Amino acid sequence: MLDERDRRILELLQKDAAIPVAEVAEQVSLSASACSRRIQRLEEAGYIQRRIAVLDRERIGVPTTVFALIKTAHHSDDWIENFRRAISDIGEIVEAHRLTGSYDYILKVVLPRVEHYDVVYRRLVKRIELFDVSAFISMEVLKSGQTLPVDYAV
Template sequence: MLDDRDRRILSLLQRDASIAIGDLAEKVSLSLSACSRRIQRLEAEGYIAGRVARLDRERMRLPTTVFALVKTAHHSAEWMENFHRAVADIPEIVEVHRLTGLYDYLLKIVLPRVEHYDVVYKALVRKAELFDVSASISMEALKEAGPLPVGYAQ
């Protein structure tokens, strides 16, 4: 069961996982050892799934985002396994969501420039048979993947 301090720790770590343990302990009014134990417990219980560094897309020369909506005529386990492998093998595809509605999948693709989308598209259709792909170029990111709300966790 999480308490308010646990939620505060999770919230602060989401914003900056590199925060010094002493600074974190001070912000949540805990001793260094008590804060460290809580973090270890939160990791052991699976609330903290891992820690990663967010890279600057401009510095990485990947400023362009394309969202591709994919329809398939196939829904067999074999086709899905093949599709999962195909998208996993293309590093520019950074997110894949299976959807309800008119389209089956939504792909988030990061690119050095919009013309590179054709390279990714050709790589994908070589690896997986698709019925339809419709792509849209993001003009501006108003809100990107940020911290999760911590109030729902128990």
């Protein structure tokens, strides 16, 4: 069971995983050693899966986002596993979700420019049979981030 200090620690680490433990400890009114033990416990319990660096997409050279909506005529476990492997091998596909409704999947694809989408599309359809793919170019990011609300954590 998480308490308010645990939730605050999670909020702070989500904003900056490189924040020194002493600074986290100060912000949650704990000693550095007690805070360090809590962070270790949160990691061991699976609340913290890993710590990553969030890169600047402009500086990395992939400022363009395309969302690809996919329909398939296949829904077998084998097809899904082949699809999972195909999208895992394409670095530009940074997220994939299975959907309800008229489409089966949505992919978030990051690209150097919109014309590069065709390269990714061709790599994907060489690997897996798809019924329909519709692509949508993101014009503007209104909200982005990896932080999660911690109020629901138990």
